[in-house]
Amino acid sequence: MFVKVPVFKKLLKRAFAAGRMKVKMDESGLTVDCSHFAVWFEREHISNKIKSAIVELAGEIPEEGKAFLAQKSGNQYEMDSAALDARSAFRQTDKRYVQTPIVYSDDYDTYRFLQMAGKTDNIKLVADIFIQLLDPHELDFSAAEGTIQGPYGTENGTMFFWATDLCILAVGAIVPHRGIVKKTMLELADIDFEGDYSGLEEG
Structure with a gap:
């Protein structure tokens, strides 16, 4: 997957501190939505480095069908509708x-x-x-x-996408x-x- 991990971690930390880090897992993959940008990862090929960057802040990866807003006080679940569906948006x-x-x-x-x-x-x-x-x-x-x-x-449009078959980056x-x-x-x-x-x- 084409995401540069040091930059990803830097941006995640900013989003987490601002209360804008949403994480969602569905049948297709994992989405990390940080308001100004979002990344979708195909679930079978998420690298350990990406998982570690998320767990370092959120403490966990959601199970399929679950989503949360990562917060210092504890992850707030039931945020599924608020996370970007990057695959659907990319198809449009x-x-x-x-x-x-x-x-x-x-x-x-x-x-x-x-x-x-x-x-x-x-x-x-x-x-x-x-x-x-x-x-x-x-x-x-x-x-x-x-x-x-x-x-x-x-x-x-107000959003732009870079993609492979395993990863999609959406940028506002x-x-x-x-x-x-x-x-x-x-x-x-x-x-x-x-x-x-x-x-x-x-x-």
């Missing part, structure tokens, strides 16, 4: 996006720009820390896990407020990040 996507190399940093965070394939003026923004969760070296080749696909979303889009970010998005609309600009290169 119909647009491919390009993960551009463009990032913007300020005093609070670093953001990554995504561009919808075939529609260059459709630019979205996500926190770059979630991009750092993607690690091809963590793919489970012994289980024939394929390459990471994505990001995918909808034209007007950020609504830009700063003028410089909005200006950057307007400028990026003139660039097709899948276009061929080799003619501009010097010989």
Whole structure:
């Protein structure tokens, strides 16, 4: 599974401290929903490192059909409806996006720009820390896990997905407020990040 464990643990700790770490197990797999991002893991191939990261904070992995909100005072069960169904949400996507190399940093965070394939003026923004969760070296080749696909979303959607057959990462889009970010998005609309600009290169 393509999740980079040190980054995953860092984000889990933040979510746990803020009371936003929901964990759900169903017949298909394990979902960890931390509000701004969620990860679904196919249940038969969850690595021990992922399980340990969850147990370190929550103290347990839920049984099938169970879900809880992880809290310092004790896990609050019956939170199933509140956890994202990442597989269902991923199936509803119909647009491919390009993960551009463009990032913007300020005093609070670093953001990554995504561009919808075939529609260059459709630019979205996500926190770059979630991009750092993607690690091809963590793919489970012994289980024939394929390459990471994505990001995918909808034209007007607020959530984006990277996926293999064993794992899905869902990341919420950020609504830009700063003028410089909005200006950057307007400028990026003139660039097709899948276009061929080799003619501009010097010989």
